[in-house]
Amino acid sequence: MNYPVWFVPTFGGGLLIALVAIVHVFVSHFAVGGGLYLVLTERKALREKSAAIMAFVRKHTRFFMLLTMVFGGLTGVAIWFVISLINPAATSLLIHTFVFGWATEWVFFLVEIVALFIYFYTFGRMDDRNHQLIGWIYFGAAWLSLFLINGIIDFMLTPGDWISTHDFWSGFFNPTFWPALFFRSFMSFMLAGCYGFLTATFIEDAALRHRMIRYSGIWALASLILSLPAGWWYLSVLPAPAARLVHGASPTIARASTTGAFSLALLSGLLIALILLSPKARTRVLTALVMITAMGYLGAFEWTREAARRPFVINGVMYSNGLPVSEVSRIDQEGFLQNARWVQNKEVTPANRLEAGRELFLHQCFACHTIGGFNNDIIARTRNMSFTALRGYLATIHDKRYFMPPFAGTDAELQALAAYIAGGLNHKPLTEAAGAGGDHGKELFEANCAACHGADILKPILAGWTQEKIRTGLDRLPSLNPAMPDYTGPPVDKDALAGYLVSLNHPRPQTAAQPAPAAPAAAKGAGLFADNCTACHGLDQIKPALQGWPRAKIRTALDKLSALNPAMPDYGGTAAEKDAVADYLAQQTGGAQ
Amino acid sequence: MNPATLIPAADPLTLPWGWFQFLLMLTFPLHLLAMNALVGTSLAALAAHLLPGPPYRRLSHELAKALPFLVAFTVNLGVAPLLFLNVLYGNLFYTSTILMGLFWLAVIPLVIIAYYLLYLYDFRFRQLGNGAMFVLLAVLALLLTVGFIFSNNMTMMIAPAGWGRWFTTPGGALLNLADPTLLPRYLHMMTGALAVGGLCVALYARIALKGDPETADAGVRLGMGLFSWLSLLQVVVGLWFLTTLSPAVLRLFMGGSGSATALLGVGLFMALAALMAGFRHQVGLAAGLTLPLLYVMAFMRDTVRTGALAPYFSLDKVPVTSQVQWSPLVLFLVTLVLGLAVIAWMLGKVATCPKEVRP
Numbered sequence: 001m002n003y004p005v006w007f008v009p010t011f012g013g014g015l016l017i018a019l020v021a022i023v024h025v026f027v028s029h030f031a032v033g034g035g036l037y038l039v040l041t042e043r044k045a046l047r048e049k050s051a052a053i054m055a056f057v058r059k060h061t062r063f064f065m066l067l068t069m070v071f072g073g074l075t076g077v078a079i080w081f082v083i084s085l086i087n088p089a090a091t092s093l094l095i096h097t098f099v100f101g102w103a104t105e106w107v108f109f110l111v112e113i114v115a116l117f118i119y120f121y122t123f124g125r126m127d128d129r130n131h132q133l134i135g136w137i138y139f140g141a142a143w144l145s146l147f148l149i150n151g152i153i154d155f156m157l158t159p160g161d162w163i164s165t166h167d168f169w170s171g172f173f174n175p176t177f178w179p180a181l182f183f184r185s186f187m188s189f190m191l192a193g194c195y196g197f198l199t200a201t202f203i204e205d206a207a208l209r210h211r212m213i214r215y216s217g218i219w220a221l222a223s224l225i226l227s228l229p230a231g232w233w234y235l236s237v238l239p240a241p242a243a244r245l246v247h248g249a250s251p252t253i254a255r256a257s258t259t260g261a262f263s264l265a266l267l268s269g270l271l272i273a274l275i276l277l278s279p280k281a282r283t284r285v286l287t288a289l290v291m292i293t294a295m296g297y298l299g300a301f302e303w304t305r306e307a308a309r310r311p312f313v314i315n316g317v318m319y320s321n322g323l324p325v326s327e328v329s330r331i332d333q334e335g336f337l338q339n340a341r342w343v344q345n346k347e348v349t350p351a352n353r354l355e356a357g358r359e360l361f362l363h364q365c366f367a368c369h370t371i372g373g374f375n376n377d378i379i380a381r382t383r384n385m386s387f388t389a390l391r392g393y394l395a396t397i398h399d400k401r402y403f404m405p406p407f408a409g410t411d412a413e414l415q416a417l418a419a420y421i422a423g424g425l426n427h428k429p430l431t432e433a434a435g436a437g438g439d440h441g442k443e444l445f446e447a448n449c450a451a452c453h454g455a456d457i458l459k460p461i462l463a464g465w466t467q468e469k470i471r472t473g474l475d476r477l478p479s480l481n482p483a484m485p486d487y488t489g490p491p492v493d494k495d496a497l498a499g500y501l502v503s504l505n506h507p508r509p510q511t512a513a514q515p516a517p518a519a520p521a522a523a524k525g526a527g528l529f530a531d532n533c534t535a536c537h538g539l540d541q542i543k544p545a546l547q548g549w550p551r552a553k554i555r556t557a558l559d560k561l562s563a564l565n566p567a568m569p570d571y572g573g574t575a576a577e578k579d580a581v582a583d584y585l586a587q588q589t590g591g592a593q
Numbered sequence: 594m595n596p597a598t599l600i601p602a603a604d605p606l607t608l609p610w611g612w613f614q615f616l617l618m619l620t621f622p623l624h625l626l627a628m629n630a631l632v633g634t635s636l637a638a639l640a641a642h643l644l645p646g647p648p649y650r651r652l653s654h655e656l657a658k659a660l661p662f663l664v665a666f667t668v669n670l671g672v673a674p675l676l677f678l679n680v681l682y683g684n685l686f687y688t689s690t691i692l693m694g695l696f697w698l699a700v701i702p703l704v705i706i707a708y709y710l711l712y713l714y715d716f717r718f719r720q721l722g723n724g725a726m727f728v729l730l731a732v733l734a735l736l737l738t739v740g741f742i743f744s745n746n747m748t749m750m751i752a753p754a755g756w757g758r759w760f761t762t763p764g765g766a767l768l769n770l771a772d773p774t775l776l777p778r779y780l781h782m783m784t785g786a787l788a789v790g791g792l793c794v795a796l797y798a799r800i801a802l803k804g805d806p807e808t809a810d811a812g813v814r815l816g817m818g819l820f821s822w823l824s825l826l827q828v829v830v831g832l833w834f835l836t837t838l839s840p841a842v843l844r845l846f847m848g849g850s851g852s853a854t855a856l857l858g859v860g861l862f863m864a865l866a867a868l869m870a871g872f873r874h875q876v877g878l879a880a881g882l883t884l885p886l887l888y889v890m891a892f893m894r895d896t897v898r899t900g901a902l903a904p905y906f907s908l909d910k911v912p913v914t915s916q917v918q919w920s921p922l923v924l925f926l927v928t929l930v931l932g933l934a935v936i937a938w939m940l941g942k943v944a945t946c947p948k949e950v951r952p
Contacts, residue, residue, distance in 0.1 A: 002601040003687060004756075006694040007763035070708045073668055078701040084679070085694045085765075088601075088687035095679045096604045100921035103616075106672050107925070107932040113665050114936050118943055124950040130942050137935060166914065168607075168921045341599055344760055362763075 001322055003088040004342040005362050010373035012366070013086030014320075018306065020082050022299050024075035026191065029184065029298065031068035031112075032146045033192030035139030037219065038064065038119075039132055041196075044215075046128055052208050058123045060199045065120050067195075069113065086367075089322035090156075090313040097162075097171060098152050105148040111141040146184060154180045156314050157305055158239060163316055179234035186227035187298050193220025194294045197274075197287040213274065213287075220294070221271045224264075231301065238308060239315065260300025267293035310368075310403035319405035321367040328408045336360060336409035348412040350449075357420025360413055364405070371425065379425050384534035387430045388443060390418040392531050400569050431493050441500025444493055459504045471498040525584025528577055536568075543589055551586035558582060596753035597905050601684040605912040608922065610681060614908070617677035618895065622887040624670040626789070629887075631663035632736050633790005634797075637815055638714075639729040648811040653725070655802060655812075656794065657718050660711040668704070681908060682750065682898075689749035692756065694765025696742050707735040737783060744779035745769045751901040777834035784827040785890070791819025792883055795876045813876060820879065821871035828864055842900035846893075853896045860889045 006013060038061055045053035084091040095102065115138035122131060151172040155162065162171030196216030203209040270290050313320050323331075331339055337346050337356060340363055345356040361369075361378070369378040382390065394414050398406035407414055423430045431444045445455065462470065474494045477484040487494070529539070546554065558578045561568045571578065606613070634656050641653035678686060690697050714721065714728050721728065749755065749769040758767055769775050798812020835843065835857075845853040863886045870879040899907075 002684075004599075004691045004759045005763065006691045006765045008765070066709075066712060069665055070705060070712070073665070074701055074705050074708070077668065077672065078698075080675075081690075081698060081701060084683075084687050085690055085697065088683075088691065092604050092679070092683045092687065095676070095683060096607060098921075099607065099613075099676060099680050100925040102676055103673065103925040104928045106669070106676065107928045109672065110669050111932045111935055113669055114939060117662060117665070118939050122943060122946055125948070126942060126946045130946075134939060134942070137939065141932075166916070168918050341601060342759065 001089075001327075001336070001340045001363055003322065005366055006085055007362060007366065009371040012368070012370040012373060012375045013082070014368055015375045017079075017082050017086055018303070020075060020078050021306075022295075022302060024072070024079055025298060025302050026295050027068055027072035027075060028146075029188040030191045030195055031064075031072045031188075032139075032142045032185070033188030033190070033223070034064050034068065034195060035135065035142045035192075036189060037192035037196055037216075039135035039139060041215070042132060042135060046132075050208075052203075052205060053212070054124075056199070056203060056208070056212060058120075059202075060196070061120050061123065063199055064195075065116055069116060073109075073113075087313055087320075087322065089324075090318055093314060093318065094152060094156070097166075097168065098155070101148050101152055101168070101172060105145050108141040108145040108148070112138060112145065115141060143185070143188075146188065147181065150181050150184055151177055153305075156312075157309050158237075159315055159317055175237050175239075176234060179230055179237055182230035183227055183234050183301070186223045186230055187301075189223035190220050190227060190294060191298070193217065193223060194287075194291050196220075197290060201284050201287055217271055217274050220290070224267065224271070224294075224297075260297055260304065263293040263296030263300065267297060307403075311398065311405040321364050321405055323364070323405060323408055328406060331408040332410065334410075336363070336413055348410075348416045353416045354420050354424045356413070357416035357418070357424060360409065360417040361420055364407065364409075364417070368404070378421060382421050382426060382535075384530075384538040385422065385426075386530060387418055387422040387428060389531045389534060390422050391415060393535055394418055429489070429493075431489055440493075441496040441498070441503075444489065444497045445500055455504055458501065462501055463505050465502065465505075467498050467502040470501050471495065474498060523584075524577075525580035525582070528573065528581050529584055532571060532573070532581075539588060542585075546585060546589040549586070549589065551582055554585050555579065555582035596756055599688070599756050600753055600905055601688060603684045603906075603911045605914045606680065607914050608917055608919075609913055610908045610911060612922065613677045613680045617674050617681060618888075618891060620670065620677070621674035622884075622891045624667065624674050625786075625887050625891065626884070627663060627667040627670045628740075629786040629789035630793040631660070631667045631790070632733070632740070632783070632786040633788065633792070633819065634660055634663060634794055635711075635729055635732050635736065635790075636787050637791055637794040637812075637819060639726055639733065640815055640819070641811070642723055642726045642729070644811075644815070646811070648805075648807040649815075651805065651808045652798070652802075652811045652815070654718055655797075655808065657711075657715045657725075659797065661708070661715055664704070664708045664711060681911075685750040685753070685902070685906065686746070688753075688756065689746050689769075691765065692749060692759050692767045693742075693745060693769075696765075696768060697746060698765075700739050700742055703735045703739050707732045707739075710735075740783055740786070741779055744775060744782060748772050748775050748778060751898050753905055773837040774834065777830055777837050781827060781830045781834045784823050784830055788820050788823035788827055789883055789887070791816045791823060792871070792876070792879055795820065795874075796880050799876050813874060817871055817874045817876065817879070821868060824864065824868050824871060828861075828868070831864075838897065839901065841903070842897055845896060845900050850896070853893070853900075856889055856893045856896065860886065860893060863889065 038057060041053065041057050041060070045051075045057055080091075115134050118126075119131065119134045119138055122134075126134070151174070154176040155171045155174050158175040159171055160174040161167070162174065193216045196219060197213060200209060200212035200216055203212060267290065270286065270293060274286060274290065309315055309320075311319050312325075313322075316325060318324050327339075335347070337343050337348070337359065340359075343356075343359045343363070345352045345359055348356045361371075365378065369376050369381070371377070372379055385393065391414065393400075394407045394417060397404050407417065409417075419430050422428045431440075449458075465473075471494060473480055474487055474497060477487055487497075489497070533542075549557075555578060557564060558571055558573075558581060560570070562570050571581075573581070638653050638656040638660065641649045641656065710728050710732050714725055714732075718725065745768045749767075749772070752769065752772055755769065755771065793816070795813045795816025798809045798816060802809040802812055835846065838846075846857045848854050863882050867879050867882040867886060870882060
């Protein structure tokens with residue numbers, strides 16, 4: 001709202017953040033755990049007086065330096081670049097709040113660099129004690145970087161008391177700080193073991209290779225086991241809505257959690273197999289698999305953490321689209337466009353409606369929805385929805401789908417956004433009568449005329465006009481008043497609109513009856529279905545699932561939708577409405593009785 | 594469209610702005626120094642491959658070993674000033690970043706590639722032979738491109754008048770090419786970087802390579818040559834830069850503001866003095882003048898920013914949070930002191946550590 005949007009229609013910034021973050025997470029956790037792995041392995045070499053193990057440590061250090069310092073360091077900067085590009089308002093808030101946390105982390109980053117360079121370049125030159133000490137300094141600095149960044153990252157999910165106190169420390173030591181710190185530390189040790197595998201497979205000498213593989217395996221397995229209670233602790237302190245999301249209310253999150261758990265199980269199995277069968281099971285394919293599953297575990301965790309925050313970037317403080325929570329009610333009153341800086345249409349008019357809708361989409365929805373891209377494409381997501389259905393949907397978007405922010409703006413703005421999505425993107429008529437038994441003409445009026453003049457203003461003007469006169473007038477609106485744009489709907493719509501307008505002054509509508517539906521209740525049910533269900537699934541998609549269901553079963557199911565599938569919100573319609581939907585579905589799926 | 598209406602509201606500061614300004618001005622020249630050393634050393638290493646004789650061969654090998662460090666420190670020392678810039682000017686900086694998002698993101702892969710190429714140059718020095726020149730050319734091209742991207746962002750963030758272009762080009766593909774200050778500013782920065790980098794090479798040769806007088810001598814000659822001639826060029830480009838400044842900003846340096854005028858005077862004087870020292874190959878004197886000169890330049894640059902923004906934005910107008918909290922600043926300062934102490938201890942250990950690997 002405050003900032004422009006980096007707008008590449010088919011490419012969502014969220015995906016970019018996720019990609020860069022995941023890559024960075026793997027390398028940066030390795031940079032922490034790997035430090036400990038290096039010093040302890042160096043110690044092992046010294047204790048066992050093994051030049052071969054020392055050579056391994058040295059080689060591993062070089063790989064470690066090339067990976068963590070170059071790639072890890074720069075992907076860390078990359079995350080910062082990407083979030084300021086995609087979430088500038090949130091980045092600004094975080095930076096302002098935690099600037100000295102970050103500055104302190106920068107000091108550790110500096111110490112890390114110096115220590116690692118020295119550690120690598122003085123191998124075999126510096127005396128053992130000091131060399132190990134430098135290794136410990138490296139690990140200490142790296143772990144403290146994790147300590148600091150952990151506070152800031154978890155703040156985004158659970159800002160805790162900061163919301164009321166704005167106190168640096170209460171934001172930093174927030175409710176998920178400690179469990180996440182434990183979890184991340186164990187994760188970093190686990191990854192260190194995994195990368196250890198990788199370099200160990202390159203050891204020439206078979207006996208040493210097996211030893212180092214087994215050594216790395218014990219590392220990874222022990223850390224993995226320790227990470228489980230930490231992860232569980234973490235999940236148990238999540239705030240209620242986030243916890244609900246994690247436990248299945250959002251399909252994507254549910255999927256991610258399952259993937260996480262699945263790869264976790266697979267990982268332990270592989271690790272154990274490797275360790276036990278070590279002589280033969282040293283193939284790189286196997287270690288590569290271990291890497292992939294380990295990263296899957298951590299990746300699922302990070303993904304879940306990101307997703308569990310939806311619809312917020314900073315839980316309870318700011319929505320993912322940069323909208324501060326505290327501003328929403330004011331914006332609903334004053335209008336979004338009025339308050340936004342980077343928009344050209346400050347007000348919705350019939351002429352600019354689609355353009356204004358596009359700007360609203362850009363600032364409120366594009367944060368999570370691409371236009372025609374493969375990531376959460378809004379066109380695909382709304383293909384089944386009519387203009388009317390979209391309007392209803394937007395009005396309660398956050399209540400029905402907690403993981404999306406509420407629409408912020410006036411009613412005219414909401415209509416504009418719905419018009420942009422239905423008309424501008426899906427090329428649907430903006431007049432379609434999909435509403436539940438709705439008066440088609442009335443809807444057309446609301447969609448096309450009410451932005452400038454409501455029915456109460458027109459009523460006195462149209463007093464005494466016949467339906468024919470109104471109908472002719474609709475063909476040449478600009479001649480009635482030059483400020484009025486032409487109405488471009490098809491003749492049937494004009495008929496319906498004229499019927500509605502004449503009814504304003506003639507309570508008995510003279511409107512041409514709409515084609516009589518075969519079964520009135522079912523027609524009503526069709527409308528209700530369109531309004532309430534098609535956002536997620538069209539009739540075709542649920543037909544197979546309902547095959548053979550008797551009407552009574554459908555009707556009962558409508559009372560407890562969330563029990564059928566936790567992702568489905570309960571339907572809040574009246575008993576009569578549920579009856580109608582049940583009639584309709586039963587009729588459509590052949591189970592009518 | 595009135596550009597002022599586009600400027601995002603700044604978030605409240607957690608301390609009076611002077612603190613952040615102090616830290617920004619303290620750390621930014623250090624980043625410049627590292628960046629200059631990196632860019633200039635790359636050029637010097639390339640030149641050393643072109644010059645005949647074994648001392649130059651050995652010189653380029655020594656420089657090859659130093660280059661990866663310089664990338665690491667350039668990046669690290671860039672983080673601190675960028676952080677304080679985010680605090681002070683985030684609302685402007687994020688905006689220009691979004692406008693040029695594609696280019697801005699490109700910085701990361703460009704630096705990563707340059708970094709790995711420099712490791713290649715170091716670890717594969719012998720195998721590469723004179724093919725190393727192509728590696729260095731690529732590195733220079735990458736680094737100079739990164740510099741150009743930074744110059745674009747730093748000039749675009751202080752020029753809201755061009756921001757309206759976002760409405761027609763929202764894909765992050767904008768640059769600030771129409772700005773008359775862009776090119777001279779960029780060239781001023783880069784000739785300066787190459788020159789100061791030459792000086793760093795000379796300094797490094799004099800101090801670290803003194804065990805091998807021939808190579809040290811080659812390093813000083815090459816480094817000071819680059820420093821002197823490029824500094825001369827830089828003074829000329831700097832004057833050109835001055836003429837492209839908007840009249841209001843130029844007036845500041847021409848007596849309109851006492852401090853700005855003094856900065857310009859002192860800067861010019863020091864630059865000329867450093868130049869003389871350079872042509873006489875007085876490495877220590879040139880270095881002693883150049884480090885403070887970098888600070889003077891950074892302050893002049895800041896004056897340009899404040900002046901250009903004056904019609905739209907001033908740090909004095911940014912609100913400060915009602916309850917100011919000092920403990921995080923203390924945390925940072927204490928950590929900084931401890932961190933520097935640990936670094937000093939570690940460097941001490943390196944200094945006393947034998948050059949040869951134990952058998």
